[in-house]
Amino acid sequence: MIRNQKIIILGPAHPLRGGLAAFNERLAEQLTAQGNDVEIHTFSFQYPAFMFPGKTQYATGPAPANLRIKRSVHSMNPLNWFRTGRAIAKQRPDIVIVAFWLPLMAPSLGTIAKMIRKNGHSRIIGLVHNLIPHEKRPGDVPFTRYFVRQCDAFITLSREVENDLKQFTKAPVAFAPHPVYDSFGDPVPQETARKHLGLHPQHRYLLFFGFIRAYKGLDLLLEAFADPRLQAMDNLHLLVAGEFYEDKKKYEPLLTPRVQLIEDFIPNEEVKYYFSAADLVVQPYRTATQSGISQMAYHFEKPMLVTNVGGLPEIVPDGKAGYVTEPSPKAIADGILRFLDQPSGVFSNFIREQKQLYSWDHFTDTLGSLTQ
Incomplete structure (x- = not known):
């Protein structure tokens, strides 16, 4: 169990919607309940509209009342990556958990992680939902390699992703099954x-x-x-x-x-x-x-x-x-x-x-x- 640590989670969260946001928010709740100081840094801009196939990227409900969520990451703005990375590095978090699911996000998340590591204190853990995308695009491999190089260790949610990661890195990789999603309310009759x-x-x-x-x-x-x-x-x-x-x-x-x-x-x-x-x-x-x-x-x-x-x-x-x-x-x-x-x-x-x-x-x- 992790206790008494300053932790930053880097990845989707409210007002962004979907499974990744739900996962990060639930993880933040768990780590907070265990006595840690937790903050989520989410995207102020995640996908360009033409790259997002759904109707909207945003949730309609209120933000979780018990979480600190900061909209600080612009996925397509390199100046933002350096600025955000330096700002987080100055906070000297003990642990930075970086959610990774798509090579498109590797330049922004990887650069921010690289900047944070320069403080010589923060440990960067890649939370890898998916390493090799279901729908492949040019640049996937070099982008993914760039992200992987910026992390000290990794946690995966499946053995398949664990095995994929071992083709990219010799850093520690741990597997833990995807926890139960219990944040959608209790079953009803x-x-x-x-x-x-x-x-x-x-x-x-x-x-x-x-x-x-x-x-x-x-x-x-x-x-x-x-x-x-x-x-x-x-x-x-x-x-x-x-x-x-x-x-x-x-x-x-x-x-x-x-x-x-x-x-x-x-x-x-x-x-x-x-x-x-x-x-x-x-x-x-x-x-x-x-x-x-x-x-x-x-x-x-x-x-x-x-x-x-x-x-x-x-x-x-x-x-x-x-x-x-x-x-x-x-x-x-x-x-x-x-x-x-x-x-x-x-x-x-x-x-x-x-x-x-x-x-x-x-x-x-x-x-x-x-x-x-």
């Missing part, structure tokens, strides 16, 4: 959740949750859902809750009357209703490292169907927390049928036990091992 969302109380619902991009395989799930064996089940429905980060047109021919599409970013206060209403959370990804959706499902104690890619099978043991299938429509349909043939609640005990392993205490203990 399924009947209550369905009433809130206007869903039928007796139907069965599959849930695809989160932003929609090609690597997440929504088209694979829609093709699986069109399987005649599933279409024969009149009471089976699919909820797709998430904002399109690519052209919706390619999905439209696959939509059927029993696919309910909520094509918008789901506010934090509404998340509990979607997960609580669902019978099965489906992640039909083509590629993955880890997924915060799995940890949301654990928090709401929902079984999952995931594909056999990246770190997903590490988190969802086949036949215990749900099912692992190959990323193809038939295999996904077969997995859904396997689930529907099981008695209700068959995975509940394992999921309740397993989610105890994904605590924030365990994550910060692992983080603390890198600060020595």
Whole structure:
């Protein structure tokens, strides 16, 4: 456990929205509760509008009341990188945790980290969600190498990213599973959740949750859902809750009357209703490292169907927390049928036990091992 340290987290946070912001804010809460002085430095400017595929980068709700969040980083302004790095260096934080998920951010985050290290005191820990992007672009490798060189140690959320990092550096690398996302409220009774969302109380619902991009395989799930064996089940429905980060047109021919599409970013206060209403959370990804959706499902104690890619099978043991299938429509349909043939609640005990392993205490203990 980390105690009595001055800590700065560098990465997305309110008013930016999304899983990375939620992760950094929850981590800051945990470290603060353990007796540390914590401040988040987030972006005043994250992505140019033409590079952001969603409707907005910003949350509509209030900032977390118990956190100190400073909007100081401009991802595209080198003068800002030097200014921000020098300002943080003067604060002499004991630990700086730098969230990394995209090579595009390497110049800004890497330069700020480089400036901070010049104070000879701060230890820089890279919190690497993803090292090699799902959607590759020119410059990914040199940008990533630049960022990696500025860190003293790294923590990853999947074994796959841990292995990727070891191809770039000999610095210490620790793995800790993505903790449970417990910041979206407690589970509510399924009947209550369905009433809130206007869903039928007796139907069965599959849930695809989160932003929609090609690597997440929504088209694979829609093709699986069109399987005649599933279409024969009149009471089976699919909820797709998430904002399109690519052209919706390619999905439209696959939509059927029993696919309910909520094509918008789901506010934090509404998340509990979607997960609580669902019978099965489906992640039909083509590629993955880890997924915060799995940890949301654990928090709401929902079984999952995931594909056999990246770190997903590490988190969802086949036949215990749900099912692992190959990323193809038939295999996904077969997995859904396997689930529907099981008695209700068959995975509940394992999921309740397993989610105890994904605590924030365990994550910060692992983080603390890198600060020595």
